[in-house]
Amino acid sequence: MVKLAIDIMGGDYAPLEIIKGVELAMDKYADLEVILFGDEKIISEHLPASPRVQIIHCPDKIDMGEKDPIGEIRRNRNTSLVRAFQAVRDKEADGAVTAGPTQGTVAAAHLIIRRIKGMKRVALCPQLPKLGGKNRFLLDVGANTELRSEHLLQLAQYASIYAREVKGIEKPLVGLMNIGSEPGKGREQEKETFELLQNDPNVNFYGNVEGKEIFSTPCDILITDGFTGNMVMKTCEGVAKAVGTFLKEEINTPKKKIGYLLMKDVFKNFKKTMSPDEIGGANLFGVDGIVVKAHGSSDAYAFSNAINQARLAVLGDVVRKMKAIIGSGEGIELD
Numbered sequence: 242m243v244k245l246a247i248d249i250m251g252g253d254y255a256p257l258e259i260i261k262g263v264e265l266a267m268d269k270y271a272d273l274e275v276i277l278f279g280d281e282k283i284i285s286e287h288l289p290a291s292p293r294v295q296i297i298h299c300p301d302k303i304d305m306g307e308k309d310p311i312g313e314i315r316r317n318r319n320t321s322l323v324r325a326f327q328a329v330r331d332k333e334a335d336g337a338v339t340a341g342p343t344q345g346t347v348a349a350a351h352l353i354i355r356r357i358k359g360m361k362r363v364a365l366c367p368q369l370p371k372l373g374g375k376n377r378f379l380l381d382v383g384a385n386t387e388l389r390s391e392h393l394l395q396l397a398q399y400a401s402i403y404a405r406e407v408k409g410i411e412k413p414l415v416g417l418m419n420i421g422s423e424p425g426k427g428r429e430q431e432k433e434t435f436e437l438l439q440n441d442p443n444v445n446f447y448g449n450v451e452g453k454e455i456f457s458t459p460c461d462i463l464i465t466d467g468f469t470g471n472m473v474m475k476t477c478e479g480v481a482k483a484v485g486t487f488l489k490e491e492i493n494t495p496k497k498k499i500g501y502l503l504m505k506d507v508f509k510n511f512k513k514t515m516s517p518d519e520i521g522g523a524n525l526f527g528v529d530g531i532v533v534k535a536h537g538s539s540d541a542y543a544f545s546n547a548i549n550q551a552r553l554a555v556l557g558d559v560v561r562k563m564k565a566i567i568g569s570g571e572g573i574e575l576d
Contacts, residue, residue, distance in 0.1 A: 243555045246325035246334035249279025250302035251341025262544025278321040303345040310345035326353040329530035335555040336531025340539045350528045359567035362392040363527030372456040381467035382474045388466040390433035398443045399526045400462045406557030416450035416460035521546030
């Protein structure tokens with residue numbers, strides 16, 4: 242069985258949509274057990290009792306607009322997010338899922354669960370929409386604005402384990418985001434990272450990848466610092482939204498509307514492909530336990546997918562396998 246700690250109070254539509262998401266996941270995955278952290282009365286009213294469900298009453302939450310998440314975590318250890326992460330730290334749960342604030346999630350992971358020994362950075366890693374024949378992982382997208390080359394190597398190692406063990410990609414191909422595809426391009430950081438990735442036995446390195454190739458590259462994993470990755474991810478989201486707006490504005494005559502009806506299934510599939518709800522959220526790589534940060538705007542369907550993300554990461558045993566790489570001496574031990 243996989244046991245997950247769920248932050249019921251985090252997210253724009255919490256707690257009701259989060260509770261519905263838990264119910265969807267419980268119905269779909271018979272190997273799933275959950276510990277729910279939130280308002281016990283509300284949870285009990287909206288979720289059928291089950292021997293696979295445990296409820297811990299902690300109605301306090303970290304607000305989405307909290308300006309000092311680190312201070313709030315230290316001051317109030319009884320929020321639903323903190324209590325869920327404590328369950329992972331204490332090995333009462335295999336992983337945690339939250340739709341709460343991103344910075345609060347990253348801070349709580351650092352302060353409570355803590356990093357894997359030997360890991361010097363963590364990274365938020367979402368899965369990009371399936372275009373060009375495959376899904377791709379992009380990291381970091383915001384946990385760190387700056388990363389050294391050694392940090393990027395560790396993150397590439399971790400993402401490779403995840404892609405192999407969770408997604409079944411036998412030899413995941415890693416690309417380094419850069420301003421040119423040729424070796425020697427970019428800042429000193431990219432040049433140093435290129436050399437490390439090229440010579441590491443735990444990474445199947447492809448080379449540099451330009452921004453225009455994100456959805457056409459054969460790579461399964463794209464590595465960059467958190468500042469660049471966040472910009473790339475939000476640009477992709479913005480372009481998808483702009484395309485949808487453009488199509489709505491253009492379909493404004495009887496002839497175009499007939500064309501739309503003929504292409505309706507294509508547009509529907511495009512919308513589904515680009516929707517973040519299909520993926521669920523971003524994995525937080527590098528902490529000593531599985532953490533999935535669901536989208537703040539998650540509805541029940543999206544949150545159920547985030548729960549499955551965490552479930553699959555637990556089944557893939559990715560944390561233990563990353564520890565083995567670091568412990569073998571083949572991973573980079575940083576000062």
